[in-house]
Amino acid sequence: MNYSLLLRHQTLISIFGGFLCLAISLSFGLGQLKTWAEIAWLDVLGEGSVALLSFVWIFFLLVSRPPGKVTSALVLGLCFFMFSALLDFFDKFEHYNNAAAFLSLIESIPAGIGMFIMTYALYQWHQEQLTLNRQLQRREAHQREHQQVDFITSLYRADYMRDQIDLQLRTKQDSAFSVVIMDIDNFDQFNRTYGHHDGDRVLREVAELILINLRKTDLLCRYAGDRFILLLPDTGLDKARELADEICQAVRHWSFKTSDNGDAVFHKLTFAADESRNNDDVEPLINRVNRQLDLVKQA
Numbered sequence: 001m002n003y004s005l006l007l008r009h010q011t012l013i014s015i016f017g018g019f020l021c022l023a024i025s026l027s028f029g030l031g032q033l034k035t036w037a038e039i040a041w042l043d044v045l046g047e048g049s050v051a052l053l054s055f056v057w058i059f060f061l062l063v064s065r066p067p068g069k070v071t072s073a074l075v076l077g078l079c080f081f082m083f084s085a086l087l088d089f090f091d092k093f094e095h096y097n098n099a100a101a102f103l104s105l106i107e108s109i110p111a112g113i114g115m116f117i118m119t120y121a122l123y124q125w126h127q128e129q130l131t132l133n134r135q136l137q138r139r140e141a142h143q144r145e146h147q148q149v150d151f152i153t154s155l156y157r158a159d160y161m162r163d164q165i166d167l168q169l170r171t172k173q174d175s176a177f178s179v180v181i182m183d184i185d186n187f188d189q190f191n192r193t194y195g196h197h198d199g200d201r202v203l204r205e206v207a208e209l210i211l212i213n214l215r216k217t218d219l220l221c222r223y224a225g226d227r228f229i230l231l232l233p234d235t236g237l238d239k240a241r242e243l244a245d246e247i248c249q250a251v252r253h254w255s256f257k258t259s260d261n262g263d264a265v266f267h268k269l270t271f272a273a274d275e276s277r278n279n280d281d282v283e284p285l286i287n288r289v290n291r292q293l294d295l296v297k298q299a
C-alpha cells in the first residue's frame with residue numbers, strides 16, 4: 001500500500017467527508033434517538049458491517065490507485081453506496097417523525113446511483129487493464145504473481161521463470177523453445193566505481209533495452225544479481241542466438257550517463273543459450289545454460 005497517494009487524493013477525500021457529514025447530519029438532525037431497548041442490535045451488526053466495509057473499500061482504493069478517471073468514478077460510486085449504507089445504519093438508532101419519513105424512502109436511491117457509477121468505473125477499469133496488459137507483454141506470461149516481482153527492475157524473478165519453463169515443457173512437448181541467460185560484464189567494478197544507486201539504474205535500463213528488443217511472445221525475468229533470463233517460445237537455438245546477439249548490440253551502443261558527472265559508460269553483455277530437449281526438465285535446462293555462460297565468461 002502506498003500511503004503517500006492519500007496526499008494526491010485530497011478532492012476525493014473531501015467528497016468522502018462531505019457524504020459522511022451529510023449522512024450524519026440528516027440522520028441525527030431529523031430524528032430522535034431510540035432508547036437502548038428499542039435498538040435492534042442484529043440489524044445494527046449487519047448494516048454496520050456493510051457501512052464499515054464500504055469505508056474499507058474506499059480506503060484501499062485511495063492507497064492503491066493513482067488519481068485519474070477510473071479512481072474518481074470508483075470512489076464516487078462507493079461514496080454513494082456508503083451514503084445509503086450509513087442512512088440505513090443510522091436509522092437503527094433513530095425515530096423519524098412524519099416530516100422526516102422521506103429519509104427511509106430515499107435511502108436506497110444513492111446505492112442505486114452508486115452501482116451505476118461503479119459499473120461504468122469497472123468497465124473503464126477493464127479497458128485500463130487491457131492497456132496495462134499490453135505494456136506487460138514480455139514481462140509476464142499466462143499468470144500474475146505480484147509477490148514474485150523484483151522491485152529494482154520490475155521484472156519477475158527466477159522462480160516465475162522456472163514455472164513458465166515448466167509450463168512450456170509440459171504443454172508444448174512438440175515444439176522446441178530456447179532459454180538464454182545474459183550477464184552484464186564487470187558489473188562489480190561498475191558498482192564499486194559509481195555506487196549501487198547507479199548500479200540499480202543500469203539493471204533497470206538494461207532490462208528496458210532487452211524488453212524493447214524482444215518479440216511479443218518472449219519473456220524476460222531477472223535471474224540473479226546482474227543476470228537476466230529469457231524464454232523464447234517456438235524458437236530454435238540458431239534463432240535464439242541471433243536474437244541474443246541483437247540485444248547485445250543494442251546494449252553495446254547504449255551510453256549510460258552516470259549520476260555524479262554525466263559520464264558516458266558503455267556496457268557489454270555476455271550470453272549463453274540452449275534449447276529444450278526431449279524429456280527435459282527445468283533445472284537441468286537452466287543449469288546447462290548457466291554452465292555454458294560460466295565457460296564463456298572464463299574464456
Ligand SMILES: Nc1nc2c(ncn2[C@@H]2O[C@H](COP(=O)(O)OP(=O)(O)OP(=O)(O)O)[C@@H](O)[C@H]2O)c(=O)[nH]1
Binds near residue numbers: 184185191224
Ligand atoms: N547495484 C546492484 N548491484 C547488484 C545487485 N545484485 C547484485 N549486484 C552486484 O552485482 C555484482 C556481480 O558481481 P560478479 O558476479 O562478480 O559479476 P561481474 O563483476 O559482472 O563479473 P563478470 O560477470 O565476471 O564480468 C556484485 O558486485 C553484486 O554486489 C543489485 O540489485 N543492485
